Amino acid sequence: MNGNAQVSSNQKPRRTDIRRENERTILDAAEKVFAEAGYGGATMQLIADMAGLPKANLHYYFPTKEALYRQVVRNIFEIWLHAADTFDHAPGPVEGIGGYIEAKMDISRRHPFGSKVWASEVMHGAPVIQDYLETTLQDWTEGRMAAIQRWIDEGKMAPVNPRHLLYMLWAMTQHYADFGHQIETLNNGKPLSDHQWREATETVKTVVLRGIGVQT
Amino acid sequence: MNGNAQVSSNQKPRRTDIRRENERTILDAAEKVFAEAGYGGATMQLIADMAGLPKANLHYYFPTKEALYRQVVRNIFEIWLHAADTFDHAPGPVEGIGGYIEAKMDISRRHPFGSKVWASEVMHGAPVIQDYLETTLQDWTEGRMAAIQRWIDEGKMAPVNPRHLLYMLWAMTQHYADFGHQIETLNNGKPLSDHQWREATETVKTVVLRGIGVQT
DNA sequence: CCACAACCTGACCATCCGGTCAACATATTT
DNA sequence: AAATATGTTGACCGGATGGTCAGGTTGTGG
Structure with missing residues (x-):
């Protein structure tokens, strides 16, 4: 909550x-x-206060509000892509998809703000990262779809439309970040405990894996 | 796109x-x-232009921007709740949950803006409809959870945490509205066709129903 | 220790936005 | 047709916001 991000005691x-x-x-x-107020609702003054710096200082490092926002979105996108690492070197859907669910649920818990900024950006028509959607994300998606299709062809999982399966995974995992406030309210106003997070992750994994014909 | 909502030829x-x-x-x-720009990004002038009316006229019907927003959110909430009708008078999970998925997918297609406004509202901490979350939505949720638990007890579906199953249903169905732009981009910039919507709905239904141990 | 570059910031400005209002137009009632 | 209630709108205002800038401070290389 304090803007002082000094890394412990540094003399110089x-x-x-x-x-x-x-x-x-x-x-x-x-x-x-940006996550809590949206792009339009966020003000440089608010960000400055949150950071514990004078507003003019923000403009010293980032020329405009949009440039700052752009950088925030870019950073999230990077984290996003790395969650797929588990997908790649997996022998089958249990490890691949199961691991992906775990990784994305973990990101939802650790980076709830980033997830919300991303959601907002996409909901508003992706004015800033449209080109990323059309290039990087498209390539990424097709790669994973191919992997899923391969597992289907090898008889390792039931034939399910790979594209929509991916969308389902994104939806369910990100929901726990984006709609965290709603989930918290329905949890008597308290954040999910460690146990509840495990329960959520396990439920998603169980239903999905059984849903694609793997494991009982 | 035109604000003239006159209902055909009326003399008087x-x-x-x-x-x-x-x-x-x-x-x-x-x-x-509100859906496209967020609450903070939306301006009364923009809404006025979209409606084809002078800005001052908006303030004649709705005293403030917040009052107008409040009404928009309320309207969506109503539609939301009615989608659960299928849930109630269903003999088992196939009809109940399957029908709920179809109903919510249909809403996502027909009311994409409303869904986005709702998502934005919740993501920003539900400043306007927090009381609804704590009362109406909480009651609604507990009712459906009880229904699911009953089906589990009757052996009509596999034992799955009812709360997280509900969250999964919300996440997957609303995703097609909230992230419609991303999905459209990954569909070569074209909106989903009738066929693709059916495919999406069927995939969700198939995976979920099989995932809860119903139907193959 | 000096000169330069990087960093910091209070004060200021142009613009935009939500909201008001007075004057006017149109329909309804009496 | 006069009186009244309802709807319409251009012009205006106070406040907030993104962004600028001149003048200062602090570290660094010579």
Whole structure:
């Protein structure tokens, strides 16, 4: 909550460190504010307060509000893509899809703000990352679809439309971040406990894996 | 796209009709603008232009931007709740849950803007409809959970955490509205065809129903 | 220790936005 | 047809917001 992101006791803050740390502080604050207020509702003043820096300082590191927002979205996209690593070197759907669900549920828990910013961006027509959707995401999607199709052809899972299966996985896992407030409200206003997160992950995994004809 | 919502050829527009029609025109325009720009990004001028009315006229029917937004969210919530009708008078999960999926997929297709407004509202902490979440939605959720639990107890479906199953259903069905832009982009920029919508619905139904141990 | 570059920030500005209002138009009632 | 209620709208206002800038501070290389 405090903007002071000083990495413990440093007598002399190096020049490069200053830049890196301040950019990080600002980006973290921006991610939170953009997630909670939306792009239009977020103000540079709010982000500055959250970061514990004067507003003018933000404009020193990021020329415009849009540039700052762009960087936030880019960062999230990176995290997003890496969650697929489990998909690739998996022998079958149990490890591949099961692992993917675990990884994405974990991201939903650890990066709820990022997930919301991404959701907002897409819901508003992806004005900033449209090109990424058309290139990187499209390629990524086709790669995973091919992997799923391969498992189907090898008889390792039931024949299910790979594209819509992917959409289902995205939907279910990200839901726990994007609609976290609703879930928390329905949990008597308390955040999900460790146990409840496991329960959620297990339920998703169980239903999906059984749904694609793997494991009972 | 045109704000003229006149219901065909009327010689004399009745007073009551005028009010009703204008409110409808404004609410439709507002729903779209709020969905596409978010609450903070939406401006009364944008909504006015979309509705084809001068801005001051909006304030004649709705005192403030927030009041207008509130009404939009309320309307969506109503539609939302009615989708559960299929749930109630169903003999088992195949009809109950299968029908619910179909109903919600249909809503996602017919009311994509409303779904996005709802998603935005919840993502931003539900500042406007928090009380609804705590009362109406909580009651609704517990009712459906009980129904699911009954089916489990009667051996009509596999034992699955009813709460998380509900969340999964919400997530998957609403995803097709909220992330419609992403899905459209991954469909070569074209909206899903009738056939593709059926395919999506069938895939969700198949995986879920098989996932809860019903039907092959 | 000096000069330069990087960093910091209070004060300021142009623009935009939600909301108001007075004057006017149209329909309904008496 | 006069009086009244309802609907319409251009012009205006106060406040907030993104962004600028001049002048200052702090670290760094020579």
